[in-house]
Amino acid sequence: MPDLNVMTWNSTGETAQGATDLQNVINHMIANGWQPDVIVIQEANAAAGGVIYQMLAGLGGAYNQPPAHATEGVPGGRGYLLLTSIAVAGQGTFATADLRNDTVLQHWISSNLSRPAQQTACAELQTMRMPATATLAFDGRTLHFLTWHAPRGPGQVLTGATLRGGANPDGYLFLQNSDIYQPLIAPGANDIGLIAGDLNVTVAGLNQNTGIPDLPYILPGFVGVSDNLDHILGHPNPGEANPTFSNSGHFVASSTHNILVSTVTF
Template sequence: MPNLHVLTWNSTGETPQGAADLQNVINHVTVNGWQPDVIVIQEANAAAGGVIYQMLAGLGGAYNQPPVHAMEGVPGGRGYLLLTSVAVGGQGTFATAVLDNDPVLRSWISSNLSLPGRQTAYAELQTMRMPATATLAFGGRMLPFLTWHAPRGPGQVLTGATLPGGANPDGYLFLQNSGIYQPLIAPGVNNIGLIAGDLNVTVAGLNQNTGIPALPYILPGFVGVSDNLDHILGHPNPGEANPTFSNSGHFAASGTHNILVSTVTF
């Protein structure tokens, strides 16, 4: 069974101190025999080339070089960084998932919302932080992958609704009804869908019924590990065993988020 080592961090921007903190954590876990296979950063700079990007690019031959960058997809927004070990394929598929251009989501909006609701949804999507996705390969398996700095605030389509942790429920409503969601929840035989990022929901928010009829659960069927609003989650193909998570922990770093790590076995 493949053991994938995952590290995720909302860096709250790229600073020299943040780059040093991240390198210290990577050095620490690697010295102790745990080399990250997937390193993903939320709230990186709006363009490639910042100090965290440069630090990751300098990690050496154990990694696919350089890291890849994707935008949050909103004017003035920040970006995401993804670096994978040489054991992981598919780093080059990493890209912003622009939900307002997603044909599956557009079809759902047209079929399920009134004209005012459709107008609200499309206007909201224009200013909403988008996820980024990749199709990774590891240990002979495929891993549809998503990272997200999930948007915050009350819903505009799900009017006034809120989620524990502050995430905008509309973001999850749109995600669950988009074309990028199905590969995550039905990733194929012996594969898993993988999510790592700052989802702006608590563990309670992930595991309890929201009380919102149109969105009873945030990410149903996903399991994983969490540190406050940051999560590493996996979803098996229907009928298969859940992935397991070991060597999990978090490390204090500059900014407002810890660096979260875990080994995902699937």
């Protein structure tokens, strides 16, 4: 079974100190025999080329260079960075998952919501932070990968509801009914759906019933490790064993979020 080393961090922007902190953690882990295979950053600069981007681009021959960049897809939004080791293929597939133009989601909205709620959903999507996705390959397996700085605030479709940790439940309602969700929960034999990011929900929010009838669970069937609002989660193909998580921990850095790491075995 393959072991994939994953590192995720909401950097809350790109600063010189943040780049130094991240590089120190990467160097420390490598020195102790733990080579990150997937490094993903939320709240990077809106455009490629910031100081964390440059630091990741200079890590050397063990990594695919330079990191891939994707935007949050909304006016004034920030970006995401993805850097994979040379053992992982597919970094170039990393891109914003624009739910506003997701045909499966749009069909669900038109088929399941009232006309006023349809208008509310379409308006909300115009300003909602989007996830970014990639189709990665590692050790002969496919990883359907998603990162997200999930939107905060009360729901407008799920009126007034807020998830534990502050996330907007509408974001997860839209995700669960989109075209990008199915590969995450049914990734294929011996493959995995993998999510790493700032999901703006707590462990309790992930694992307990939300009390919202139309969204009883946020990411049902996912397992993983967490540090406050940051998570590394995996989902097997139906009927297969859950992935396991080891070497997990976090590192304090110059952000309101810690750097979260884990080895995912699937």
